[in-house]
Amino acid sequence: KQEVTQIPAALSVPEGENLVLNCSFTDSAIYNLQWFRQDPGKGLTSLLLIQSSQREQTSGRLNASLDKSSGRSTLYIAASQPGDSATYLCAVKDGGYNKLIFGAGTRLAVHP
Amino acid sequence: NAGVTQTPKFQVLKTGQSMTLQCAQDMNHNSMYWYRQDPGMGLRLIYYSASEGTTDKGEVPNGYNVSRLNKREFSLRLESAAPSQTSVYFCAGQGTMTNTGELFFGEGSRLTVL
Numbered sequence: 556k557q558e559v560t561q562i563p564a565a566l567s568v569p570e571g572e573n574l575v576l577n578c579s580f581t582d583s584a585i586y587n588l589q590w591f592r593q594d595p596g597k598g599l600t601s602l603l604l605i606q607s608s609q610r611e612q613t614s615g616r617l618n619a620s621l622d623k624s625s626g627r628s629t630l631y632i633a634a635s636q637p638g639d640s641a642t643y644l645c646a647v648k649d650g651g652y653n654k655l656i657f658g659a660g661t662r663l664a665v666h667p
Numbered sequence: 668n669a670g671v672t673q674t675p676k677f678q679v680l681k682t683g684q685s686m687t688l689q690c691a692q693d694m695n696h697n698s699m700y701w702y703r704q705d706p707g708m709g710l711r712l713i714y715y716s717a718s719e720g721t722t723d724k725g726e727v728p729n730g731y732n733v734s735r736l737n738k739r740e741f742s743l744r745l746e747s748a749a750p751s752q753t754s755v756y757f758c759a760g761q762g763t764m765t766n767t768g769e770l771f772f773g774e775g776s777r778l779t780v781l
Contacts, residue, residue, distance in 0.1 A: 587768055589769065589770060591772075596775075597774060598773055598775050599757070601770060646770070654700065654712050654715050655700075655712070655770060657702075657709040660709060
């Protein structure tokens with residue numbers, strides 16, 4: 556059974572820092588991995604999607620990497636801003652199964 | 668283009684009452700999903716529908732039923748609500764295997780069962 560773990564569960568940093576959020580999964584046979592952002596009381600917004608054949612994806616200040624063999628993905632946030640404060644979730648899509656398995660998320664607070 | 672729309676946004680039920688959460692998408696997604704989100708547990712899949720007319724159980728289907736009425740709509744029904752079903756429910760849509768497979772979520776439906 557696929558399990559997804561995110562470390563740390565919570566993170567508080569001053570503005571301007573570069574951040575790394577971690578996501579690990581137990582079964583490397585994935586179809587893709589997706590990173591989401593969730594603001595309090597809101598739905599999930601897709602940030603980046605990495606196909607199993609890809610190593611990384613970039614969007615603005617965000618960079619996500621994927622290492623299938625080790626069962627890990629990282630989300631790198633450059634020059635963090637208070638507006639980045641949110642919960643970040645990763646999810647893997649099992650190869651052969653049409654569904655995503657989510658981690659519990661990392662709650663990020665960026666203070667001025 | 669509204670994306671994925673859920674109704675209602677908030678609902679309070681008494682134990683034993685029934686209700687249906689509605690979800691509609693205008694993004695031509697083949698696959699649709701219902702998740703519940705509880706503190707510290709992430710999102711757990713209740714049911715999903717890979718295409719119109721098909722539905723399958725996810726991780727936590729007990730106490731729920733679903734209907735994929737057509738390609739646009741995927742409803743979640745609680746026949747006899749229990750306090751353990753107090754949660755935030757999210758509907759999502761996803762494209763076919765030939766495209767990126769990106770998932771798009773609705774804003775959520777917050778359900779309290781007393």
